Amino acid sequence: MAKVLVLVEHDAASGSVKKASLELLTLARRLGDPAAVWFGAGSTAALTVLGEYGASTVYVADGDDVKAHPVVPMVDVLSALVAELSPAAVIVPSSADGKEVAGRLAVRTGSGVITDAVDIDASGVATQSVFGGSTVVHSKVTSGTPIYTVRSNSVAPEPAPTTCTAQTVSTEVSAVAKTATVVERTVASKGGRPELTEAAVVVSGGRGVGGSEGFSVIEKLADSLGAAVGASRAATDAGWYPHQYQVGQTGKTVSPQLYIANGISGAIQHRAGMQTSKMVVAVNKDAEAPIFELADFGVVGDLFEVVPQLTDEIEKRAN
């Protein structure tokens, strides 16, 4: 069976494989034999989980050049693997890095690329949700090795245990990869909550939260549900919440089981980042707020009354 290459992401600090990568391995099994591609250190500790989700091989690229230069080393490694293995497909996450890797790999290998897929079937047809979720498109790559970027939370990870063996690959990078160099990595504090793009539940706050103190109400609700916290651009621009939590067109795209929008009007740019959430709950003072058009359940009211009551109720019911 032809291999399907899956670019696996792992948390730089803990080394743990991201849940989104297990989702990609699950999808890859529909197209062939999944093989993980791992950049950086820590692959040995991940063999068990990669095997559990069906990867028979992990190709490991761990070298200084891979870390020192952005994006292109991953393209170098993947294109060499594509040439060597003629895989049935390459699947990468729909992150900023992932999309750029996919785009360059497509140019380099003469392959078509489909970005932001939410599903891929056994014949390679990808499903995309476009124009703010208003249109569902099915498309297929017609040239070269199909390359897909897939949004997190698109499928549920399903185990398919096998034994995963590691294979080291060359980390010699191209001259073009060396044209740009990472001189410093600045890591914003992460906190103990689940990662925004992976969380099953996201609780977001907008301008209606009124200030950084107001976000403690949002955080308490999030913690009662084990959720990630998100914010609208109005809130991040005002400095009430850090930028990396912005949801929307120019922030993160999230697709959780449940999205709770508090004090967010639902501007088109915000919706672009959360429209594929499976269920939306909204709290807003203004009955006319466009967010209610998306809401499965909405409360017209003051979030400072509704949200603390909701948090209390959740804690009561959980006990």
Add this chain to the structure above:
Amino acid sequence: MKIAVCVKQVPDTWAEKTLREQDSTLDRESPDGVLNELDEYAVEEALQIAEAHGGEVTVVSMGPARAAETVRKALSMGADAGIHIQDDVLHGSDAIATSAVLAAALADKGFDLIIFGSESTDARMSVIPAMVAERLGVAQLTFAQRVSIAGTDVTIERVTDYGFDTITAAMPAVVSVVEKINEPRYPSFKGIMAAKKKPVETLAVADLGLDAASVGQAAAWSAVEDFAARPPKPAGTIVSDDGDGGARIASYLTEQKFI
């Protein structure tokens, strides 16, 4: 310094976007066309760099005849000259072909910096800047929230999932910018008047030395099989808070098995 800015005309942000029945391509005729709002930040950054370090800004856009409005808009903000690649054979081009066309228009012109927006609001792929960098074989400095120039080096802060990376390269380089980077200026009356006299070169695919058969829908390396409007979501339950709003959400979430 010679700076290029790539801008795209897209359907107005608020317009309903639809695919055409006959060929599954985006309907670019019916809605108003606007300068992709994320590209305004690219134009602004180019102008600021040219103002601070000296230089000339050329706007580059591939699109149908009416995309000329978008080139003019960037010129009215202050760019010096425009290149508009317009050719009927381009209709239905995928990102692969678009990047080939832009790269062909940019190659050999001696640009030190080629600045892009981070995403077009219609295609939403965020791949064109990386693809153009790949084709030109120059440094890729994308998703910049800050750009600084020192001599022949350019340094950016690339927004990442966990914070930002500081990345540096010698020019020439491809840069893409995110919306946090600056506040785009509005064209002044003087700017609008001046734009009318600025040179815009209109090029066809053959002028770029590209084969017409390598672009357009027939040459695309991916194809739409079918599409459908998502069935409208059934209207949700919206209630007013009578002092029990939080509890009502909790009941709903219990019903839906979230609690």
